[in-house]
Amino acid sequence: MKEQDNRTISMFSQTGKISSTFSLLAVGLMTVCLAFAAAGFTNKASAETQENSTVYLQIDYYAVQPGQQQDFVTLMDELWKPVQQKRMEQGDITAWHVYDALVTGYTADYQFVTITTTDDFSALYGELQDELVAAVHTGDDPETLKKQMYDGFTRVNSEIWSMDGAALPEGASGPEGKYITKNYMDARDASGEHEAMELDFWKPIHYVRIDQDILNSWVMYSMVKPGGASREYTYSTIDYYDRLGDIEGSVGMELARIAHPDLTDDELSDYFARTSESRTAYKTEMWREVVSAGKPN
DSSP states (O other), X not given: OOHHHHHHHHHHTTTSEEEEEOOEEOOOXXXXXXXXXXXXXXXXXXXXXXXXXXXXXXXXXXXXXXXXXXXXXXXXXXXXXXHHHHHHHTTSOSEEEEEEEEEEOTTOXXXXXXXXXXXXXXXXTOOOOHHHHHHHSTTSOHHHHHHHHTTTEEEEEEEEEEEEEEEOOTTOSSOOOSEEEEEEEEOTTSOSOHHHIIXXXXXXXXXXXXXXXXXXXXXXXXXEESOSTTOSOSEEEEXXXXXXXXXXXXXXXXXXXHHOTTSOHHHXXXXXXXXXXXXXXXXXXXXXXXXXXXXXX
């Protein structure tokens, strides 16, 4: 890893632990356009894909046996990736990625994270069919293959998220980026305006970051499952970057002025304060993509 990467990882290590964590990412996309009551907001022409149905993410967190991190990546690439590509061809899912979580929270008990994207809720958590495995890995015994595909790791947690809105480059059909930061938020017992803050105040700022080639994509997600009062966060935003060094930059008044030229500095400062009042930041993790099923043909 380059010196620049090391500096950034060192910075994140002050609030989290560095681990070899990977994620299966299936990312689904639906944009939500809200009318914002505050005067002076400008809506940049969006390159987002608009969907009539809800898009879901299934995020699975995996613990890998010591010394088997690289074996896990190879397993994902050689056995799982062709199966996920087949699922994409069949229209069951729309994306699948594997990420190495470079930085996680102190209490994290996982070394890998997997994310699958779909607009079909019934496609989540389905049993891996022998017919599908056989169609992809011809000539091999499906039961033996399935045993190999699940060997050496344990799923310790699983979540379902739905997409609320996104900032994407022009022409993009979904978020992309070699590196991501996932920001876990809790909006309970707050002002209740977190969605308006994210989509109407912050999304235009993220478009400025995209225009300046700092950010590749940005998406807001709400947690669907698990539910209940015991969960530690209720929604999340993900920033997608092409370069690790871009994560180090901060988002402040300068970018806000560009995104919202009709607002005064005092008004912008008020929106920054209202953002803090609208939710509680639980943790931020940093992941690196290592395997991807790519886009369907």
